[in-house]
Amino acid sequence: MLLNAVILILQETLEAAFLISVLAVVCFMQRMKFTWLLCGLLAGTLFASVYAINLQTVSEWFDYVGQEVVNASLQGAMAILMALFFAVLPRPQATLADAAAPSRIRKSSLAMWIAAAIVMLAITREGSEIFLYLGGLVQQEEHVQAVLMGGGLGFGIGLSIGFLLFYGLLGLPPLWSWRAAGCLLALFAGIMLSQAVMQLTQADWLPATQPIWDSSAWLSEHTVLGQLLYALLGFEATPSRWFVLAYLLGFAVVIAVIAWRRPLQVIGENQAGGPESCGPLLSRL
Amino acid sequence: MKRRLLLSLVLCALMVDAWAATPEIEIEIKDHLFYPDVVIVPAETKVKLRIRNLDPTPEEFESYELNREKVIAGHSETVVFIGPLVAGEYPFFGEFFPKTAQGKVVVE
Numbered sequence: 001m002l003l004n005a006v007i008l009i010l011q012e013t014l015e016a017a018f019l020i021s022v023l024a025v026v027c028f029m030q031r032m033k034f035t036w037l038l039c040g041l042l043a044g045t046l047f048a049s050v051y052a053i054n055l056q057t058v059s060e061w062f063d064y065v066g067q068e069v070v071n072a073s074l075q076g077a078m079a080i081l082m083a084l085f086f087a088v089l090p091r092p093q094a095t096l097a098d099a100a101a102p103s104r105i106r107k108s109s110l111a112m113w114i115a116a117a118i119v120m121l122a123i124t125r126e127g128s129e130i131f132l133y134l135g136g137l138v139q140q141e142e143h144v145q146a147v148l149m150g151g152g153l154g155f156g157i158g159l160s161i162g163f164l165l166f167y168g169l170l171g172l173p174p175l176w177s178w179r180a181a182g183c184l185l186a187l188f189a190g191i192m193l194s195q196a197v198m199q200l201t202q203a204d205w206l207p208a209t210q211p212i213w214d215s216s217a218w219l220s221e222h223t224v225l226g227q228l229l230y231a232l233l234g235f236e237a238t239p240s241r242w243f244v245l246a247y248l249l250g251f252a253v254v255i256a257v258i259a260w261r262r263p264l265q266v267i268g269e270n271q272a273g274g275p276e277s278c279g280p281l282l283s284r285l
Numbered sequence: 286m287k288r289r290l291l292l293s294l295v296l297c298a299l300m301v302d303a304w305a306a307t308p309e310i311e312i313e314i315k316d317h318l319f320y321p322d323v324v325i326v327p328a329e330t331k332v333k334l335r336i337r338n339l340d341p342t343p344e345e346f347e348s349y350e351l352n353r354e355k356v357i358a359g360h361s362e363t364v365v366f367i368g369p370l371v372a373g374e375y376p377f378f379g380e381f382f383p384k385t386a387q388g389k390v391v392v393e
Binding site: 004008055056059063064065067068129132133135136137139140198201202203204208210216220221222236237238239240243 | 333341343345352355356362365366371
């Protein structure tokens with residue numbers, strides 16, 4: 001039970017930690033305040049508990065496929081918000097006067113709140129499962145200790161990996177930090193859109209199709225590596241045609257928005273963002 | 286107008302027919318075990334699995350092979366659609382109690 005609790009909570013925490021870390025890298029390099037993170041986390045925790053408490057009612061919606069519809073909506077919204085986030089992200093300032101321009105501050109603030117909304121939705125989705133699992137099992141006296149200890153351990157490992165990713169990405173040369181973060185967030189949009197498609201297929205709202213390939217013989221989702229790749233890249237050993245198309249669409253749209261806004265290269269050249277500038281991080285929290 | 290109404294009625298009838306034609310199979314979760322733990326379904330057919338969780342604890346029905354995952358609260362029921370599938374075996378498990386909650390869908 002202990003090991004199972006570690007794995008289960010770690011899986012859920014990892015998915016959220018990856019997203020928050022990478023999003024934090026982009027916001028950090030844009031010199032945004034970290035208020036968004038706190039707001040997203042708090043609102044997400046609140047909504048996750050509400051979702052977990054009402055899961056049974058939600059499940060009964062639309063002839064017992066309400067859970068899939070709500071999850072697909074959350075995931076679809078996250079993919080759309082990710083594209084919007086990059087669309088409103090202000091271009092780097094050419095001069096100090098530009099940096100203080102009201103329009104730039106407004107855009108920066110909008111991007112910050114979109115980031116908060118993405119975090120809120122991610123925490124709602126992943127957190128509700130954690131709440132349900134912990135809430136259900138702590139009522140069983142024989143499991144309480146193992147579940148809480150395992151859950152705490154899994155949460156701690158997930159959080160540590162998130163911090164490692166954050167500082168690891170910021171440790172790269174600024175241009176590469178931006179490129180890596182942009183690509184990872186575009187991948188995240190692809191993952192969310194493909195998972196939304198999978199949920200709607202499960203609900204029978206989209207037609208089911210045969211897998212277009214089967215890679216389970218050389219990399220199965222039952223393995224640790226398979227699970228890690230699932231959390232980081234949304235890996236599926238037997239994806240359907242719609243799954244792959246949605247994945248590529250989400251990825252391509254966000255990459256196109258990033259390319260259209262072109263903030264990466266200019267910021268990489270003009271702004272510091274390496275590990276030496278991580279010092280003021282705490283003061284921004 | 287009459288023609289349109291007739292067409293709507295025919296479409297509705299077809300939809301109801303299509304919905305009714307989906308075979309339904311019931312699975313129960315009791316003491317963290319699936320009953321039955323082997324579910325036999327016909328090949329190339331969409332099937333509706335109605336899963337009843339009789340335990341007070343929640344469970345997550347999960348299958349990597351079927352690409353399905355769904356949380357079921359304690360003392361509640363839910364529906365998961367699977368297929369159409371090609372012949373073979375598709376294991377599933379309860380993610381919250383994976384040691385005991387194991388089963389498979391056999392497609393023939």
